[in-house]
Amino acid sequence: MRYLLPFRKYLLCTTVVGALGLLQVGCGGSKENGAPDKAVIQNAGSDTMVNLAQAWAEDYAVVATTVSIEVSGGGSGTGIASLINGTVDIANCSRKMKPEELERAEQNTGKRPVEFVVGYDALAVYVHLDNPLDEISIEQLAQIYGEKGNLTKWSELGIRHTACESDEIIRISRQSNSGTYHYFREAILGSTKDFKLGSRDLHGSKDVVDLVENTPCALGYSGMGYATEHVKMLKITTIKGETAYPPTLETALEGTYPIARPLYMYTLGEPTGDIKTYIDWVFSETGQKIVETNGYVPLKREGTESTGDMTGE
Amino acid sequence: MASMRHRLETIAEPAIELIIRLCGISSIVFVFGIFFFVFREGASFFFGGLDLVEFLTSPEWFPSSVSNKRYGVLALIAGTFSVTILAMIIAVPFGIGAAIYVSEFCSPKLKETFKIVIELLAAIPSVVWGFIGLTIMNELIIDIFNAPIGLTVLNGGLILALMSVPIIVSIGEDALKAVPDSFREAAVALGATRWQLVYRALLPAAKNGLLAASLLGVARAVGETMAVLMATGHAVNMPGSPLDSVRTLTATIAAELGEAPLGSDHYQVLFIIGVLLFSINFIVNLTADLIVKGVRDE
Numbered sequence: 001m002r003y004l005l006p007f008r009k010y011l012l013c014t015t016v017v018g019a020l021g022l023l024q025v026g027c028g029g030s031k032e033n034g035a036p037d038k039a040v041i042q043n044a045g046s047d048t049m050v051n052l053a054q055a056w057a058e059d060y061a062v063v064a065t066t067v068s069i070e071v072s073g074g075g076s077g078t079g080i081a082s083l084i085n086g087t088v089d090i091a092n093c094s095r096k097m098k099p100e101e102l103e104r105a106e107q108n109t110g111k112r113p114v115e116f117v118v119g120y121d122a123l124a125v126y127v128h129l130d131n132p133l134d135e136i137s138i139e140q141l142a143q144i145y146g147e148k149g150n151l152t153k154w155s156e157l158g159i160r161h162t163a164c165e166s167d168e169i170i171r172i173s174r175q176s177n178s179g180t181y182h183y184f185r186e187a188i189l190g191s192t193k194d195f196k197l198g199s200r201d202l203h204g205s206k207d208v209v210d211l212v213e214n215t216p217c218a219l220g221y222s223g224m225g226y227a228t229e230h231v232k233m234l235k236i237t238t239i240k241g242e243t244a245y246p247p248t249l250e251t252a253l254e255g256t257y258p259i260a261r262p263l264y265m266y267t268l269g270e271p272t273g274d275i276k277t278y279i280d281w282v283f284s285e286t287g288q289k290i291v292e293t294n295g296y297v298p299l300k301r302e303g304t305e306s307t308g309d310m311t312g313e
Numbered sequence: 314m315a316s317m318r319h320r321l322e323t324i325a326e327p328a329i330e331l332i333i334r335l336c337g338i339s340s341i342v343f344v345f346g347i348f349f350f351v352f353r354e355g356a357s358f359f360f361g362g363l364d365l366v367e368f369l370t371s372p373e374w375f376p377s378s379v380s381n382k383r384y385g386v387l388a389l390i391a392g393t394f395s396v397t398i399l400a401m402i403i404a405v406p407f408g409i410g411a412a413i414y415v416s417e418f419c420s421p422k423l424k425e426t427f428k429i430v431i432e433l434l435a436a437i438p439s440v441v442w443g444f445i446g447l448t449i450m451n452e453l454i455i456d457i458f459n460a461p462i463g464l465t466v467l468n469g470g471l472i473l474a475l476m477s478v479p480i481i482v483s484i485g486e487d488a489l490k491a492v493p494d495s496f497r498e499a500a501v502a503l504g505a506t507r508w509q510l511v512y513r514a515l516l517p518a519a520k521n522g523l524l525a526a527s528l529l530g531v532a533r534a535v536g537e538t539m540a541v542l543m544a545t546g547h548a549v550n551m552p553g554s555p556l557d558s559v560r561t562l563t564a565t566i567a568a569e570l571g572e573a574p575l576g577s578d579h580y581q582v583l584f585i586i587g588v589l590l591f592s593i594n595f596i597v598n599l600t601a602d603l604i605v606k607g608v609r610d611e
Contacts, residue, residue, distance in 0.1 A: 077572030084574075104574065166461045175547070176377040177572025192380035197373065197388070200464055200546040200558055203568065207447070214452050217461040 039274045044072045045079020045092035046179050048121060048205050048223045049263055052294045053092050056282060059290060063281065067274050073204075076179030083266055084108050089275050093264040094121065094179030094223075111269035118282050120297035122224040122247035122260040123184060124233040126212045130163035135235035135244035138188060138258060144169055144219065145184075147194045154217070164217035172208050172220030173199035180205065184221050187259045224252075225295030252297045263296065348591060355584030362578065363585065374549045376569065376579040384582045386589070388549050392466075392559030393593075395552045396541055397534045399470030400477060404534075405527050407474070408481025412526070413511055415482065416489040428483075435479035439540040446472045446544025460556045464546030467555040472544045473537055477530035484529060488522020489515055521605045528601040532594055538563040562586050 043053055050073035057069035079091035084105045097105075097113060106112045125141065127133055136157070143151035152169055154161040161167065173195060174181040185195060202208050208222040213230040224247045227233055235244035238258045251257035271279055281287050288298040352359075363384065371385025415427050446468050454463030492515055500514040516523070538561075546558030547568065566583050573580035 074571060081571065081574065101574075164461065165459060168461050170462045175568045177569065182377075194375050194378045194381070197375075197549040198558070200462065200548045201560070201568070202547065203542065210448070211451070211462075211464075214448075215455065215462050 039067045041067060041069045041090065041275055041278060042082075042088040043069055043090045043092065044074060044082050044088045046076040046094040046263070047073045048076075048094040048178075048180050048225075049092040051225065052119070052263075052291065052296060055290050055294055056287060059286070060278060060281060063286075064274075064277070067278065069278065075175065075177040076182070077177030080105075080266070083113060083268060086268065089267065090279070091266045093266060094261065095182045096262075096264065097266060105268065109268050113266040113268055114270055116265045116267075116279060116283075117262040117299070118265050118279075119263045119288070119291040119299060120252055120260055121263050122252040122257050122297060123180065123187070123221055124224045124227060124247045125236060125259075126209055126218075126220045126222060126227075126231045126233060128163065128212060128216045128218060129230060129232050130216055131161055131232060132159050133157060133161070133234060135237060137237045137240040137244075139240055141188045142193075145171060145173070145195055145199070146189050147196050149196060161216070166217060168217055169219050170215060170217040171196070171199035172211055172215075172218050173201050174205075174208065174221075175201045175203055180222065183261050184259070187261070223296070227295065249292070249297050253300065260297065348588070351584055351587045351591065355581040355588065358578050358581035359585055363582070368582075368585070372549070372551050374565075376573075376582065382578065384578075386562065386565075386586060388551050389560055389562045389565055389586070390589075391551050392545065393535060393561040393563070395466045395555075395559055396469040396473060396545060396561060397531060399466055399555060400473035400534045401527070401531055403470065403474035404477040404481060404530055408478045408526065408530065409485050409523055411478065411482045412485030412489060412523075413515075416486045417511055417515070418507070428486075431479050431482050434475070435483075437476075439476065439537060440543075442472050442476055443540040443543030446540060450544065454556075458556060462546065462558065464544060464548075464558055465556050466545065466552050466559055469541045469545035469559070469561075470555070472540050473534045476537060476540065477533050480533055481526045481530045484526035485519075485523050488519040488526060491522065492518045524601060524605060528597060531597055535590070535594060535597070536563060538567045542567055562590050566590075 043057065046053075050071065053071045057071045060067070060069060076091075076093040076095055079088065079093060080097055080101055082088040083091040084101065086109045091113075097115070102113055125136060131154075133154070140151060140157060143149040151157070153167045154164060154169055155167055174184075176182075181201075185193075189195070200211070202211060202220075205222045205226050208220040209226045209228060209231055212218045212220045213228070224233070233247055235246045236258055237244035245251040245257045247257050247260075252260035265279065265282070267275060267279070270276075283299070291298040367383075367385055369385075369390075370387055371383065372388035372391075373383040373385045374388060375381065375383040411427075411431075415424055415431075419427065447464070450468045450471065451463035454460055454465060454468055458467075496514050496518055497510060500510040505513065541561050542564035545560065545564070547560050547564055548558035549560050550558055552559045566586055569579070570583050573583060
């Protein structure tokens with residue numbers, strides 16, 4: 001039964017996205033299709049956020065019966081590309097849009113994307129349950145994942161990982177259109193360095209956790225929301241020797257957990273009508289409660305509305 | 314009456330001939346059209362900017378690097394070939410063996426069951442195969458070979474072999490069925506055993522068809538995307554053994570095209586990879602044609 005879950009998501013992320021993409025191109029616009037009495041909001045992008053976006057859409061369908069929200073995944077890059085092409089109304093992103101992407105969106109559609117921070121996600125570093133390692137520093141992660149890094153064995157981290165006979169650290173990463181990939185690269189290696197080649201680049205946040213669960217030698221990163229009791233999350237410290245913090249709601253909000261990131265929604269121009277109502281609802285207490293129940297970090301309580309960064313860069 | 318019918322025939326005949334001719338030409342037009350449009354997408358980077366030597370000989374694939382973009386596909390070519398070759402080593406003997414069994418050795422009733430089951434195998438979508446590779450085969454390979462990870466050339470090769478076997482079996486079986494019964498009767502009359510009949514009479518007679526079956530299997534394996542994306546680990550890596558992870562050309566296009574900004578270098582390189590794949594398949598097919606022709610001329 002456990003296997004069914006990633007599979008279902010896989011279908012959702014590839015087949016449905018592809019089909020929807022074709023459908024949208026075929027109809028020439030996002031709002032003309034669907035039942036005439038029901039407005040459709042197209043929402044695509046980040047794979048990290050796809051479960052959250054789906055949960056929002058399902059709950060919103062109960063509140064607002066005249067609007068239907070169609071959610072698909074595919075990765076932050078895919079969402080941004082669709083926004084630039086004008087085929088989605090809201091793009092979900094687990095990274096900030098780059099200046100050149102904002103530029104292209106404006107050139108292509110005439111409207112500058114507007115950014116909203118809708119929640120936070122702590123990026124957890126996962127290992128197998130049998131792995132004796134408890135904490136790791138950003139520096140060590142850079143040595144493991146970075147292009148010129150030379151940490152390749154578990155024993156070099158000062159542990160004896162008996163379940164992994166080859167002692168080799170099996171790096172699990174993400175495909176390059178994933179916002180998680182870009183955020184992790186920047187957080188660990190800085191803005192200019194590259195990952196070492198040879199990592200297993202998986203196609204979904206859930207897949208990473210599933211693979212780590214079944215692979216004793218593995219080390220992977222994925223959103224905190226994808227944690228299960230079958231994998232272990234490492235505590236992270238910025239500098240080796242200092243206190244390491246586990247990924248939790250509190251440490252992410254305090255800022256003590258070093259690899260937490262904002263989750264974004266982008267619209268083309270200031271949202272109006274149904275899209276504005278939806279985004280306001282996402283910022284509401286109900287919307288933010290859903291963020292928490294899905295394993296992400298909600299926005300700080302004080303002044304809920306204003307925490308959404310309304311400036312369009 | 315007769316003259317009217319005659320007149321109708323004089324109009325209808327050339328019209329039908331024209332339609333059939335157009336059908337024939339259209340396939341050629343489509344092939345060149347596809348090649349042209351795929352190449353056009355990547356042409357401006359191909360002629361300006363891409364270092365072709367680096368492209369084909371460097372294993373460094375960093376298309377989304379911020380500071381130092383590198384477009385080397387050697388590791389991806391090695392990935393595609395290693396998985397395909399392993400798949401063929403497994404699939405061709407099994408596929409042709411199964412074709413011989415189904416066509417020559419098994420009872421008519423069993424034959425029907427076999428054919429249905431084999432067709433069922435062909436009906437499994439590739440994403441399902443990939444899923445089997447990602448979950449079940451991964452654990453099996455870790456357990457059996459004591460490997461650090463099961464998403465490897467071996468995993469992808471086995472999955473691809475399972476996917477190519479139905480094609481090889483059904484086309485191979487057709488090729489064996491096409492051998493006239495007089496061959497079988499003559500061999501039996503000469504006192505050949507069943508194995509001698511297959512080995513000495515049927516295999517030489519059906520050689521071309523069996524070769525075609527195998528090469529269609531190769532084409533299937535080279536072009537397969539989703540299953541290998543999931544089963545091989547998708548790691549840019551020069552394989553040294555069947556227990557290494559690799560990434561294939563097709564999987565790279567599938568994983569990265571959605572992200573690559575329209576018209577960017579990265580986008581164009583992916584189309585050049587498409588042309589490369591097209592060329593590989595073209596060479597495989599051309600070789601097959603030449604071999605078959607050579608066989609026929611003997």
